[in-house]
Amino acid sequence: MTDPVHKNPIGISGLAAYVPPYRVWLEDWCDWTGNQWPKIREVVGRSFRVRGPDQSVYTLAATAVLRLIDRYDVDPRRVKFLGLGTESSTDNSAGAIIVKGMVDRALVARGKAPISRSCEVPEFKHACLGGVYGMKGAIRHLALDGAGSQAIVVCADIAEYARGSSGEPTQGAGAVAMLLEENPKLAVVDLVGSGSASDYRIMDFRKPMLRFCGQDRSQTHQVQDFPVFNGKYSTTCYVDETIHAMNDMYEKRGLDAIDYLRSLRAVFMHRPYRRMPETGFAVSYLFALAGGGAEDRAELASYCYEAGLSVEDVRAEMHGKPTVASLANPENLNYEAYPQTMAVLRAFRASRRFRREILDKLALGSDTMLDLGNLYTAALPAWLAAGFEQALDEDSLAAGEEVLTLGYGSGDAAEVIPFFMADGWREATSAIGFGDAMAAAVDLTQAQYQALHDGRQVTGLDYAPKNEFVIDRVGRHDDRHFADLGIEYYRYVG
Numbered sequence: 001m002t003d004p005v006h007k008n009p010i011g012i013s014g015l016a017a018y019v020p021p022y023r024v025w026l027e028d029w030c031d032w033t034g035n036q037w038p039k040i041r042e043v044v045g046r047s048f049r050v051r052g053p054d055q056s057v058y059t060l061a062a063t064a065v066l067r068l069i070d071r072y073d074v075d076p077r078r079v080k081f082l083g084l085g086t087e088s089s090t091d092n093s094a095g096a097i098i099v100k101g102m103v104d105r106a107l108v109a110r111g112k113a114p115i116s117r118s119c120e121v122p123e124f125k126h127a128c129l130g131g132v133y134g135m136k137g138a139i140r141h142l143a144l145d146g147a148g149s150q151a152i153v154v155c156a157d158i159a160e161y162a163r164g165s166s167g168e169p170t171q172g173a174g175a176v177a178m179l180l181e182e183n184p185k186l187a188v189v190d191l192v193g194s195g196s197a198s199d200y201r202i203m204d205f206r207k208p209m210l211r212f213c214g215q216d217r218s219q220t221h222q223v224q225d226f227p228v229f230n231g232k233y234s235t236t237c238y239v240d241e242t243i244h245a246m247n248d249m250y251e252k253r254g255l256d257a258i259d260y261l262r263s264l265r266a267v268f269m270h271r272p273y274r275r276m277p278e279t280g281f282a283v284s285y286l287f288a289l290a291g292g293g294a295e296d297r298a299e300l301a302s303y304c305y306e307a308g309l310s311v312e313d314v315r316a317e318m319h320g321k322p323t324v325a326s327l328a329n330p331e332n333l334n335y336e337a338y339p340q341t342m343a344v345l346r347a348f349r350a351s352r353r354f355r356r357e358i359l360d361k362l363a364l365g366s367d368t369m370l371d372l373g374n375l376y377t378a379a380l381p382a383w384l385a386a387g388f389e390q391a392l393d394e395d396s397l398a399a400g401e402e403v404l405t406l407g408y409g410s411g412d413a414a415e416v417i418p419f420f421m422a423d424g425w426r427e428a429t430s431a432i433g434f435g436d437a438m439a440a441a442v443d444l445t446q447a448q449y450q451a452l453h454d455g456r457q458v459t460g461l462d463y464a465p466k467n468e469f470v471i472d473r474v475g476r477h478d479d480r481h482f483a484d485l486g487i488e489y490y491r492y493v494g
Contacts, residue, residue: 011184016068017437019174048373057088059469061156062102064175081151085131085377095123106492129409131155131377157376172373176381186428187419195249198413202328205410233335242280245414257288270408306347385434
């Protein structure tokens with residue numbers, strides 16, 4: 001639980017979120033697009049949020065950071081690290097400094113001190129894992145040259161997919177800011193006991209700039225960043241990297257895998273849509289059974305029997321080392337690295353144990369997440385915020401209890417990090433206000449959604465910004481004496 005080099009534990013003391021109010025109900029979306037609502041509800045969720053015409057990843061991030069400062073009465077002068085985790089940045093030079101500048105101006109306008117001038121301002125990019133890498137960077141900063149100060153990491157993203165694509169129902173937008181310090185009030189983050197894994201996967205989920213160089217939508221000037229992705233292959237990558245990161249953690253901590261997984265009461269994972277974390281955690285459980293004792297292997301054998309497969313063949317597949325990157329070619333019609341294991345998973349999903357060992361452990365905050373869509377880097381911290389609030393309502397976590405988290409980033413990497421609930425987690429959780437962040441909602445019509453998605457002017461939006469940042473204008477000058485082409489100018493609406 002404690003870094004062996006430093007006497008004080010380091011972790012998270014607060015969370016605050018901002019999500020755009022513009023909401024699309026997936027049942028409505030199914031009516032618009034001819035998709036099957038029962039399937040979408042089961043696999044994806046209930047609704048997702050869309051960014052507004054005057055919003056960017058920087059306005060989302062800055063609003064979340066300012067909320068964090070307000071809710072936890074942070075002295076900005078103590079903040080010596082402000083990290084931005086995102087894959088939606090639209091400036092290839094500046095990043096977190098944009099967020100700092102926006103927040104500083106709002107603070108000064110209120111008569112308060114700005115964030116410390118000696119604050120580091122890195123941006124972290126690795127698909128959906130950038131926020132976790134930002135958190136790890138902040139903790140390492142606090143353990144070394146930033147000892148005694150505070151750090152803020154904000155995870156912010158805009159997940160957009162082309163209309164008509166398989167990714168369209170998994171869209172989303174939002175930001176979650178984290179306050180980190182020594183002797184944390186919410187949760188201790190155990191980096192020493194964490195597990196890592198990474199492997200280049202070529203085409204899992206990419207955003208090559210060649211797709212949009214020179215793009216300028218004349219009405220909003222927003223750049224759309226639709227990813228190049230391959231859905232089934234991405235699932236294989238997620239599952240494989242989860243297994244490897246879990247194994248790294250087991251080895252570091254000397255854990256018996258199946259006993260450890262059964263001991264957990266709460267697990268939070270990267271969540272691009274409802275079914276993905278269920279699949280990743282369930283496959284990890286099946287792999288742990290294969291390495292367990294006689295009773296554990298018998299349990300695995302029962303699922304193999306239901307699937308019509310030999311347990312010996314399944315265990316041989318699990319002990320193999322598939323080269324997932326080799327599946328990345330246009331001639332390949334089957335992206336499964338573990339086809340027999342996935343067949344066994346279907347049998348496991350139908351069993352009674354699946355709810356107890358998988359769904360119940362992923363339950364905290366999961367209902368709230370059905371209405372968020374994919375937040376990329378912010379998906380995991382958003383789930384933590386929602387889960388901690390539910391745990392507070394139900395009194396279902398205890399100080400010192402371990403909570404397992406898994407961050408994942410396509411491309412391809414995963415981080416498994418144990419959290420331990422701090423003594424003051426209840427008070428810290430009471431300030432999160434995640435439910436309040438979700439409360440403001442404007443339900444979109446089909447025409448409004450399509451216009452927002454396509455970057456066109458929208459009429460009839462019944463929403464006036466309040467206590468948040470907006471884009472005031474976008475620079476259009478490209479002259480020798482002054483150039484601000486494409487630069488966003490922001491305004492705080494109090």
